[in-house]
Amino acid sequence: MPLPLKLQKSGQISLQTQIFEQMRGMILEGRLRPGEPVPATRALSEQLGIARNTIALAYERLIAEGYIETRRSVGTFISMQIPEGALYAATHRSVVPARGTRRAKTKTESPGIRSQALVNPHRRRFVADFWVGRPDPNSFPRKTWAKLISRRLLSAGSALTEYRDPSGFIELRRAIADRVRPTRNIATDADEIIIVGGCQDGLNLVSRMMLSPGSTAVVESPCYQGAAFLFESFGANIFPVRVDERGLDCRQLPNAKNAIAYVTPSHQYPLGVTLSLERRLELLAWAAETNSYILEDDYDSDFRFHGAPIAALKGLDRTGRVIYLGTFSKCLGAGLRLGYVIFPPELVDRARHMKTLMNNGQPWLEQATLADFMESGGYERHVRRIRKLYFSRRNALLAALEKHFSGGEIIGDEAGMHLAWRLPRHLPSASKVEKLAIEAGVGVYTLASGAAVNFDASAESERYLVLGFSSLTEREIATGIARLADVL
Ligand SMILES: Cc1ncc(COP(=O)(O)O)c(C=O)c1O
Incomplete structure (x- = not known):
């Protein structure tokens, strides 16, 4: 079935981006459904009267961000699992009007506006949630802050x-x-x-x-x-x-x-x-x-x-x-x-x-x-304290991964609040691991669902998970990775 794409050939936005944006919009709005076949590049190129390569590049971007997927020698389909980061962005769209009503054109609908995932995009409570980049809420220096802020407030003039x-x-x-x-x-x-x-x-x-x-x-x-x-x-x-x-x-x-x-x-x-x-x-x-x-x-x-x-x-x-x-x-x-x-x-x-x-x-x-x-x-002492805390948590994560999995690779563990884990060869793709982990009550994230844009369409980029460790206790880390190992 032809796709209802409307391209502006002389506009400022490249044809590749227009195809990407319009197809992405149709997927997020449910007009293209998971599992539906996507037209072959040749067919779409004939339908739109543009180069096949332009369509192939738009498809590569959609694949890289997880909206569509190829099945070897079968064809290309709308992903069964749309990246959660994208769904989160979709929930930010203002109001979804009833079918058939005309929508006023608003700025958020213009092409190219989407936003980063700020919280665990699954919106689920996990036994252990390895969502990235969160400080431990208990680490906030509440008492000192309360004292300092009230002193400033009272003398604010x-x-x-x-x-x-x-x-x-x-x-x-x-x-x-x-x-x-x-x-x-x-x-x-x-x-x-x-x-x-x-x-x-x-x-x-x-x-x-x-x-x-x-x-x-x-x-x-x-x-x-x-x-x-x-x-x-x-x-x-x-x-x-x-x-x-x-x-x-x-x-x-x-x-x-x-x-x-x-x-x-x-x-x-x-x-x-x-x-x-x-x-x-x-x-x-x-x-x-x-x-x-x-x-x-x-x-x-x-x-x-x-x-x-x-x-x-x-x-x-x-x-x-x-x-x-x-x-x-x-x-x-x-x-x-x-x-x-x-x-x-x-x-x-x-x-x-x-x-x-x-x-x-x-x-x-x-x-x-x-x-x-x-x-x-006080700030410097606070930083030293939480650095030590996160160091222990990082070590707990490394130990748990080593205990349950062999053959993977850890990257970026010398610093920060998260690390990247290149999955051992015997494990399925990162998206599949993320999905199985959710079923086991554990939050782990592919690059795309971990607030990153993955421009690389290669299978290699589907081998990485990002794991945040700073807001989990050592016990939660151990339990989470043990459960992940069980489900895999
Ligand atoms: C790469 C990167 N930069 C910046 C931030 C922090 O942004 P902000 O200072 O706006 O909270 C984050 C938060 O996750 C991040 O991952």
Whole structure:
């Protein structure tokens, strides 16, 4: 049956993206049902009057993100298991009108707007949920925070009733500058820092300054959804660059001028590898040559378990090409919505204006409380404490995997709050393992359902699971992996 695709051949959006978006929409809205056959590329190319290769590329993307699947020598079908991350995005669609009613065109329906999975996309309670990147809720320093915040509240004067500096509370910016100098090797001062609502807000700020439809945004392949989807929403051309065991493969960087490149050099999301020094230098040289900027997302670098902490990429930047993003979501909690961006001097004024246009700055009370916590030394003690806790949990996960499975490979366990597990050869694909695990009450995640965009359609990328360990007790970790072994 012909697919009801409507393509704009002279529009700004490539035919490949239009096919991808429209088919994805039909799948999410249930107009194409799991198990239904997808037209062969030749048939669709004849129907639409466009090159077969364009359709093949759109199909590759749909396969990579789990919307359709090929069955050897049978054909291509709508996936039996649509990735949960996508379903989660679908639940964010406003109201689904009854059949036959006309919908008003809203911005969320325009092509290219989707959002990252923030919570376990299965919406299920698990015996053990290895969802990624969550601090342990019990680790939040409640008593100290309560004391500090009430002290600030009682002495706030006009701080809560008047506009403050949109760049952020100066004492917090100073405390951050003082911290990143020794811990991340970044020579900066408060003037180059803008306080934002977490990395996501920082990425928005930078995107609003630098992206317009048709700009080039280099991303890691696989990449954190929050970055790739955001750049896509600005109409940027996404240029995925493969990540291997030494991080981003810089030989693949494009020859485009004025691009941005989003990277997670300390602990690649989701694979967990560290960008090698040689490649860091190559990336910096590429940025200088092409007049591009690098967005360094250093989301979980406070948790390094082996060896000396690795300096930030920004610490090596001599030409002002790196914009550094830090967040308090991992060390304190994502509910705080606090992070910071460190800009090269030449961008600071524009960033300050843009931040003012966006929201006049972040809430004062939490910023002031955090500044006090940092200045008192309490924050550093807190980080040391939870680093130890997560180290033990990581070790418990490694021990459990070793006890129950042989032949797999662990990647990215030297740092962070999650690791990537390359499945042993005798186990089925990652999607199948995820599905079986759910039935056993255990949450484990493929790259695509673990908040990553997987641009790689190869079978190899279907061999990885991401496992977060920071919010589980050692006992939960042991039970979860034992159950997983049983069900497999
Ligand atoms: C790669 C990456 N960057 C940033 C963040 C944190 O974002 P935010 O600071 O907006 O909470 C996450 C959270 O999961 C992440 O995985």
